[in-house]
Structure formats: C-alpha cells, structure tokens
Amino acid sequence: MSAPSAPPVAAPAPAPRGAGAAGLRTALAHSAVPMLFALLCVFGILAARLTPEFLVREMLVRFSRNALLGLSLLIPILAGLGLNFGIVLGAMAGQVAAIFVTHWHVSGVPGFGLACLVATPVAIVLGIATGWLFNRARGREMVSGLIAGFFANGLYQLVFLFAIGSVIPFADTRMVLPQGFGLRNTVDLTGIQYAMDDWLRLRIYMGGAPVRVPVASFLIIGLFCLFNLFFSRTKLGQELRAMGQDSHVAAIAGIRVDRNRIIATVLSTVFASWGQLFFLQNLGTMNTYSSHEQTGMFSIAALLVSGATVSRATVGQALIGTLLFHTLFVVSPLAGKALAGDAQVGEYFRVFVAYAVITVALVLHAWQKGRKG
Numbered sequence: 001m002s003a004p005s006a007p008p009v010a011a012p013a014p015a016p017r018g019a020g021a022a023g024l025r026t027a028l029a030h031s032a033v034p035m036l037f038a039l040l041c042v043f044g045i046l047a048a049r050l051t052p053e054f055l056v057r058e059m060l061v062r063f064s065r066n067a068l069l070g071l072s073l074l075i076p077i078l079a080g081l082g083l084n085f086g087i088v089l090g091a092m093a094g095q096v097a098a099i100f101v102t103h104w105h106v107s108g109v110p111g112f113g114l115a116c117l118v119a120t121p122v123a124i125v126l127g128i129a130t131g132w133l134f135n136r137a138r139g140r141e142m143v144s145g146l147i148a149g150f151f152a153n154g155l156y157q158l159v160f161l162f163a164i165g166s167v168i169p170f171a172d173t174r175m176v177l178p179q180g181f182g183l184r185n186t187v188d189l190t191g192i193q194y195a196m197d198d199w200l201r202l203r204i205y206m207g208g209a210p211v212r213v214p215v216a217s218f219l220i221i222g223l224f225c226l227f228n229l230f231f232s233r234t235k236l237g238q239e240l241r242a243m244g245q246d247s248h249v250a251a252i253a254g255i256r257v258d259r260n261r262i263i264a265t266v267l268s269t270v271f272a273s274w275g276q277l278f279f280l281q282n283l284g285t286m287n288t289y290s291s292h293e294q295t296g297m298f299s300i301a302a303l304l305v306s307g308a309t310v311s312r313a314t315v316g317q318a319l320i321g322t323l324l325f326h327t328l329f330v331v332s333p334l335a336g337k338a339l340a341g342d343a344q345v346g347e348y349f350r351v352f353v354a355y356a357v358i359t360v361a362l363v364l365h366a367w368q369k370g371r372k373g
Helices: 019-030 032-049 052-071 072-079 087-103 108-136 142-165 213-230 233-243 247-252 255-281 293-307 315-340 344-373
Strands: 186-188 203-208 207-213 285-287
Touching: 019 072, 032 293, 032 315, 052 203, 052 207, 052 213, 052 255, 052 293, 052 315, 072 213, 072 233, 072 255, 087 108, 087 142, 087 186, 087 255, 087 285, 087 293, 087 344, 108 142, 108 255, 142 293, 203 315, 207 285, 213 255, 233 247, 255 285, 255 293, 293 315, 315 344
Parallel strands: none
Antiparallel strands: 186 285, 203 207
C-alpha cells in the first residue's frame, strides 16, 4: 500500500505590482530631511576645508552638551502632546539650581549632583503647572507651551533682576549687581565646569593634539536612551502611546488621560532641567537672562532635522538630529566665511534653518490633521 502523498504547498501570493517602489518612495520621503542636512553638512565641510580632528573635537563637545535636551522631548510626543516648547521652563529650573549651587560654593561632582537635586523639585512644580495648562488648552499644546515659556521668562527676570538681594537674601558681591540687588548678566560656573565631562577622564590624540572625550556624559546619555526605550514598554508608556494615537478612545478604555498628560509633561520638564545643567557645566559660564531662551527652539529643530514629526519621534532620531543640527552649527559660520568672506552669513543661514524646519513641520502637521478630519 503506497504512503499518502503530502498535501500540496500553496505558493506565496505575489506582491502587488508597484509595492516595492511605493515602499522605496515612502522610505526616501521619510529620510529626505536628514539626507538633505547631511548633504549640507558635507558641502559645508568641503567648502570650509575642515580637518577631521577639528570636526571630531567640536562634535564630541556639542553632542554631549545638547543630547539630553533633545531626548527630553520624546515622552510628550509619545503622549500626543506634540513638540514641548515648555522645556524652556525646565531649563530655567536648571539655571536656578546652578545659581544657588554657585552661591553656596559647592563644586565638582557633588556640586553638580546638588544642582540636579535642587532643580528637580522646581522642575516638578513647573511641569505640573505646564501640564495643567496643556489639559486646559487641549489641541493647542505647542503654542501654549511657547507662550508659557514667555510668561515664565518674565517671572524669572522679575525674581533675578529685583527680588535677589532685596527680598531674597543674597550677599555674594561677585554675583550681585553694584546696586546691591539683581544678578549680574553673566554667572561664572567654574565650580561645576566639566564636573561630569572630566569625571571619567579620557584623552585621545588626533593630529598630535589631545581631544577630551566626556565619557561620563556619554554614559548618562546612554542611560537616558535606555530609560526612554524601557519606559515606552511599561504600562504607563503603553498608556501614553494609546493616548498619542487617540486620546478619546484611550479615555473610553479607562486610561486617566489628564493625569498621564501631566506626568508626561513633568518628566519632560525634569529631564530638560538636567539637560540644561549638562549644557551649563560644559560651558562653564551662564548668561543669566538669556541662556534658556533658545533651548526649546534649537532642541526641537535638532529633533525635526532627523525626520521626526510632531506625532512620532524615536531615540535614534533624537541622537541623529542632534548630531546633524550641531554639525551644521559648527560648519555654517566657517563655510560662510570661506564662501562669502563673512562668518555672519553662516550665522544667518543656521538661524534660518532652525526656524524653517520647525515651520515646515508644523505646517505639515496641520495639513495632515486637516486631511484626517
């Protein structure tokens, strides 16, 4: 008796004609912005004739200085809050902490750690207030965050121009204006300068010159990346993702939408305060009244440069965008000087790029919402 024959295996269904081409077009469309910026960076490097040693040295510093601020934007995007222009409030919290740690003369890693501890409760309070505002201005979170930053900036200047030294005791003559109240325009942060960058010392030699590698800063950036990846897989992270897709459906499913929106805003504000402290310890000096003003704008522009959108952004995009945007920051003045004989041309170009990429992203977001509606 012959063995039964095996049933015939069905052949796989052929892919629809044009599916591969459509996928390729979609991939190219998603990567068009980062590819354009990469080409601009390459063109600027060639025009300015920059050496690899100079470029590596500058980018190690700038990437470690700005990466945390870009990463602080991811959780609000996951929750459907869009681009959090309110991280300016977190930057202010970080600066408040840096001012008081300098006043208390606590330096080094302990001083930086104390600054993070002081900044955290301030950032939590500001984050709760911002989250409450976002809940009242649902659908208009981005412009609300922008206006909240302007309002908080007014209060910040009122406190540090008039209250410090008059209402708030502050007797440090190195920091207070000659009139006895109000902080000076510039605060020297030598106490915490390079506190994290030099915590784990590493020098590499390129072209015979030593290059500082901020190992501890990169390790902490890596921890923040891992936290974002882990957070998105937690119960709260999944709830935020569901809210980002459709907050009405999430509310019907029993998710506490208003509370979670406030939590997302608080996390973003706290991370921004720590990111600003990393930024300041790398610089070693602080412009008291304007160091925070462009924090939100440049961090958001750096994120969008990577191809991220108002509704979707990843850890990889935050890192790539920071690298591309700040490479352009380094290259454009030098390329402007080489091509036009004036470095200011490059300055104008990079400011134009920062605002243009945000404008295009917001216009596309409004257009896509209009199509879905």
